[in-house]
Amino acid sequence: MGRRQAGRALARPVDAGGDGQAALRWARRDGGQVKTAHREAGGATVWDVARKAGVSAMTVSRVINGNTSVSVKNREKVMRAIGELNYEVNVAARAARIGTLRVGLLYSNPSEAFLSAFLVGALTECGQSGAHLILEHCDNLKSQRKAIDRLIDDGADGILVPPPLCDSKSALKMLAELGIPSVAVATARPSPQMSAVRIDDYEGALTMMRHLLALGHTDIGFIKGDPEHTPTQLRYQAFIDAMRGAGLDVPAERVAQGMFTYRSGLLAARELLGQATRPTAIFASNDDMAAAVIAVAHGMHLQVPDDLTVCGFDDTPVATTVWPELTTIHQPITDMARSAVALLIEHVRAQRSGHAYDRRHQLMPYTLVVRESTSGAE
Amino acid sequence: MGRRQAGRALARPVDAGGDGQAALRWARRDGGQVKTAHREAGGATVWDVARKAGVSAMTVSRVINGNTSVSVKNREKVMRAIGELNYEVNVAARAARIGTLRVGLLYSNPSEAFLSAFLVGALTECGQSGAHLILEHCDNLKSQRKAIDRLIDDGADGILVPPPLCDSKSALKMLAELGIPSVAVATARPSPQMSAVRIDDYEGALTMMRHLLALGHTDIGFIKGDPEHTPTQLRYQAFIDAMRGAGLDVPAERVAQGMFTYRSGLLAARELLGQATRPTAIFASNDDMAAAVIAVAHGMHLQVPDDLTVCGFDDTPVATTVWPELTTIHQPITDMARSAVALLIEHVRAQRSGHAYDRRHQLMPYTLVVRESTSGAE
């Protein structure tokens, strides 16, 4: 859906469809005088819509903004006119009137891959709402406070909190005390105080387990993640529940503690594969650790997946960098960021117009991505 | 420098300094009536500045926009008033008048690390100019055309071209034919047809060579990059020139061809280290390949840097992920993106006001980052 608004590149060909309207508008406003500088700005305005619908610009504005006090009849007339004229609200003009909406992003140390996927999504959504995205980095507890202050000082109307900050008690507490609208992204246990967008880590891990069980594996090892991160426990619980559900035992030596890092995955893999009998599959709770499992397996001259099935979680770039590529659970980070921005804007708008706003906890769909690192137990 | 404009979070404390001005303004405009909704918007306007400077708002506008036809005396008065009132232009209002500036980013497959650093920089600069960043991805030749069309259809006024697209003849040709302002980022051989922001790859590689030579290395191996990428030749040439400059020979077996990927680095390293006599240092033309060199060295039970010095180029996240961490040349991607956006906006503004615009090729400073992977030749 292309935007048709003022201020486009001058080199653009004239939009013949909209041009008639634009000329009409100028004629009406300027008594026939045509301003060349704006001849190409073919977008319809609220006035055009109002004229076509036979109502006032105010009513059009009310419809656009979802204001309820418009008669059904008029609302329909306006909607029809909007469709016919291909009207799109000019976000710049709106911003000039009500102030630019600023979405703050408070980030600490997510992976570069997470950050870029997140930024792409957040940016897309901000662009459509005419909101600005402002960034602030912090790396330790002390700088959290400063970063939040800077964000607010720079005019942030709401704040996005991606991992690992979304699991930081201190950061969440500060935001709650300030009372600024915030949305946590990809936390497994969202605080009731703020909105959140996440996948169901438990169901995701369960889906992966069903895949492994369906392949015929009965002796499966598991590498846990950093206990400080909220998805850790849920992914582990799903592993345990799936095994029990299949009537399978989970001996203690089949579970190793990791920290979500490659290095910790190395140690955990050596532990799991150093046993007298080896599992036929290892489920690492994230991709970095799964990649480490493959490295250790290769070091022991085990073929993946022939001698050992390996799978991860998250579907980060490392999943397709290593060989063989990892079977994993895809988290739709870009979509999650978009949703988070949408939720945040909703909240800010509600707050501005004095309405109460109920925090929302939104679940996004994950996907099982089957690649080369898993195969049937022989 | 905090922004003080309308539309900030309502929960913010009132800016006492600016508030007096704001009240004054409202009083003047509304005959004493104070609009609560905007009481907190403490920013000074062109009118405030004009009043303080004893000129018209037009003159203030002229000064802000760098218009030359303002007397030196008035310009100074205005500048002083701007300083005293802490005036900052309201980008939303400007956008409402002249149209929102849209900066398009056409990207194909940069690394996630590059993309996130780039986005952070581009976003920062766009935010300060009130410009919007719009993204479009393409992965093959055919989709390039489509992606560019979509960008233009979405109202992009100019286009940012990061690697590897900045080295794609077809993409550059399309952009040139369309005549849309564009800026290439991190290409080593910028086209005279468009502006570019880059580091000096030749000088950067030379700096790394001086570091190796200063450490006492005389037998140095080199891994070349993908011949399709423009920095490849320059980095290699610097290696050759530095060796010759130091009076050292470069036997053919000391140079291996890589493709900038980890996997190609693996092969190249095996080649270089499989010789009867080994070099004491290996300079890989990027970090991914340098990381592979370390892996191969470890596989051969060589200690890095004790038995082999290794260094890379670019300072991407892998440089600090591997162990030992890599000595490398840091490319300031975030700053480069900021500069690129600034250049693009300059170009678009010039074009809009009908001025000619000379393409600019901007050089950014690189940095030699010495970490653990290099040490003196024994």
Place this chain on the structure above:
DNA sequence: CTGAAAGCGCTTACAG
């Protein structure tokens, strides 16, 4: 070189 006026496209009180 300088300014008064009109306008960008939208929304906010206000009055009906």
Place this chain on the structure above:
DNA sequence: CTGAAAGCGCTTACAG
């Protein structure tokens, strides 16, 4: 439920 008017803060012709 609806509209006329004023205004967001800035810039663009136009006239001097």
